[in-house]
Amino acid sequence: MKVLLVHAHPEPRSFVAAMRDTVADAWRERGAEVTISDLYAENFNPVASAADFGSRANPDHLTYALEQRHGLETGTLAPDIRREVERVLAADVIGFTFPLFWFSVPAIxxxxxxxxxLSGPFYGGKRVxxxxxxxxKRAFAxxxxxxxxxxxxxxxxxGELETGMMRHFFRGTLGYVGLSVHTPFVAYHVPYVDDAARKAMLADVRDYVLxxxxxxxxPVPDLSHFDDRFRPIRPERAAE
Amino acid sequence: MKVLLVHAHPEPRSFVAAMRDTVADAWRERGAEVTISDLYAENFNPVASAADFGSRANPDHLTYALEQRHGLETGTLAPDIRREVERVLAADVIGFTFPLFWFSVPAIxxxxxxxxxLSGPFYGGKRVxxxxxxxxKRAFAxxxxxxxxxxxxxxxxxGELETGMMRHFFRGTLGYVGLSVHTPFVAYHVPYVDDAARKAMLADVRDYVLxxxxxxxxPVPDLSHFDDRFRPIRPERAAE
Incomplete structure (x- = not known):
């Protein structure tokens, strides 16, 4: 089993970094091969732009998804994107460790x-x-x-955290590209708790992985309830 | 009336850029003074990190919100943060123009x-x-x-777009800091429509501003329904 762990925290000694290490160790304990994309440590560039494309389908007007498909076909995507795409496609399980910023993930x-x-290998047209x-593949956080x-x-x-505030991430992003998304491990109130409570949470996140x-x-939408333009066929049953 | 318009699109000739210009012109037509933060054009750095703080309350461990408050008190926040904070605090209305990326805003x-x-002037403790x-102040998008x-x-x-997928943004971010958030103008199906349809949408977004x-x-939560630790007092009425 191959696990890709995507980590995003600006402090290398943070509790979230300790969660990353505990999660990685627990996967190794399960016999998995773990790759870590440590976005701050790797100085990952989070800004989607024309610079991501070594050649352009349309040099005069940037349509990002169109150029993603062209860049993939021509092998001219930026090297950091190619590396991360290969890591994702090689993994059986993709995990995320991060602090919640504004009920979402940090910008990086x-x-x-x-x-x-990428538009193409990750999703496209009816492939959602x-x-x-x-x-x-599976995902967790x-x-x-x-x-x-x-x-x-x-x-x-x-309101709801995982299915409300974070619906855009768990369902609209990870679920959208076809991942089977396990409900997350949530470490509450972290800045305000003592070391014993943090140690207990690290034990809990190990159990979470094991x-x-x-x-x-x-849950994700049952696509048999929608027609070929994604209009609901049986509205009374379709959305959840 | 002062309006701050925060714009995020990687293509200067995009439809969203045309929306930005139409929105700015409509506000000027209303007599407002418009400032534009064009994040791509200004090469805005979106990565929260230790580099944001010229002096540190705790040099050994970065707690971002804590250092935001220290940086504000000591006047040592990064100049680009100071500039944007001043723009927000000077504005009566804050608007956003962007393409939806993954049911949320672009990373920039x-x-x-x-x-x-900032923790402090924007929110903190019970000030949510x-x-x-x-x-x-008011907001729109x-x-x-x-x-x-x-x-x-x-x-x-x-599911729901504005109150479901985008709840983290309209309610969890803009509403959270006290903004009165108007329901947005949504330009659907933009990459697939013809020029006449885009022109019609630009006329509509002008009307939206006017x-x-x-x-x-x-809606935002009625805080009188929660106690001093934000526990629901009357659960049957509290959440919506």
């Missing part, structure tokens, strides 16, 4: 998605969700935040 | 939020949502995407 990780999740290019659990849920201040196969995955 | 705009929305630091309207809504393939004051705003 958002840009990894913007640049690496269960038909996405990464179908057959372990992330930290300052808030407490009681601030989430149907009656909580912020038992990941039994953990539920997020 | 995500990083503008990560770095500019209606008590957020930007309360009294005009964005493009490839999908069609029938792919969204309660029965649509992707009539913005009458347009509804997104």
């Amino acid at each position: 990780l958002k840009g990894w998605i913007d640049r690496v999740f 969700y269960e038909r996405g290019g990464l179908a057959g 372990a992330f930290s935040l300052g808030a407490r659990p009681h601030m989430f849920g149907p009656e909580g201040l912020h 038992t990941l196969d039994e953990r539920e995955t997020f | 705009l995500k990083g503008w939020i990560d770095r500019v929305f 949502y209606e008590r957020g630091g930007l309360a009294g 005009a964005f493009s995407l490839g999908a069609r309207p029938h792919m969204f809504g309660p029965e649509g393939l992707h 009539t913005l004051d009458e347009r509804e705003t997104f």
Whole structure:
């Protein structure tokens, strides 16, 4: 089993970095081969731009997804994009460790998605969700935040965390490209807890990895409920 | 009236750039003074890091929000952050023009939020949502995407767009810091439509700006329904 772990935290000694190491060790304990894309350490460029393309299908007007397909066909994508795409395509499981910034991923990780999740091999036309290019692979995440659990849920201040605030990531990004996405490990209230609580969370994230196969995955749309233009066929059953 | 328009698109001749110009002109037609933060043109750095702080409260361990407050107090925040913070604080209305990338904003705009929305003046402790630091200011957005309207809504393939997939942005980011957030102008199916359709959308986005004051705003939590630790007081009424 090959695992790609994508890590995004600006402090090398952070709790999230400790989660990354614990997660990597737990996968190795399971016999997996682990590759880590440490975006801050690698000084990853998160800005999608014309500079990503060594040759252009249309030099006069940048349509990013169009140039992604052209760059892939001609082998002229930027080297850092090619490296990350190869890492993703070689992996059976793709994991993410990051601090929650504004109910989403840090910009350096958002840009990894913007640049690496190529139109063509990752998704395209009708190839989304269960038909996405990464179908057959799995994903997971372990992330930290300052808030407490009681601030989430149907009656909580912020509403649902994983299926509400983070729907764009778990469903709209990872699920969209066909990944089977396990529900995440969430480390709450991290800046405010003591070392003992952090050690307990590291033990919990190890257990999370060791038992990941039994953990539920997020639902994705059943495409048989939509027509060939993705219009709902049976509206009363289609969306969830 | 002062308007700050934050623009993020890698192609200067894009439809989104035309929306930016149309939006700016419509605000000037209303008598507003318009400032534009054109993130690609300004080569804005979206990566939150230790380099953002000229002096450190804790040089041994980067806690980003803590150093934001220290940097503000000591006047040692990076000059680009200071400039953008001043633009936001001087504005009555903050607008965004961007292409939707992965049901969210492009990384360069995500990083503008990560770095500019400072702990302290923008939010902190109990100062969130209606008590957020930007309360009294308004926000709006005009964005493009490839999908069609029938792919969204309660029965649509992707579920709700503005309150579902983009909840993290409209509610969890703009609403969180106290902005009164008007529902956005959405330009659907942009890469696939003809010039006449694009011209019609530009006329519509002009009308959107001219009539913005009458347009509804997104709901935010009523904080009187939560206690001093943000636990729901009346769970049956609290979350929406």
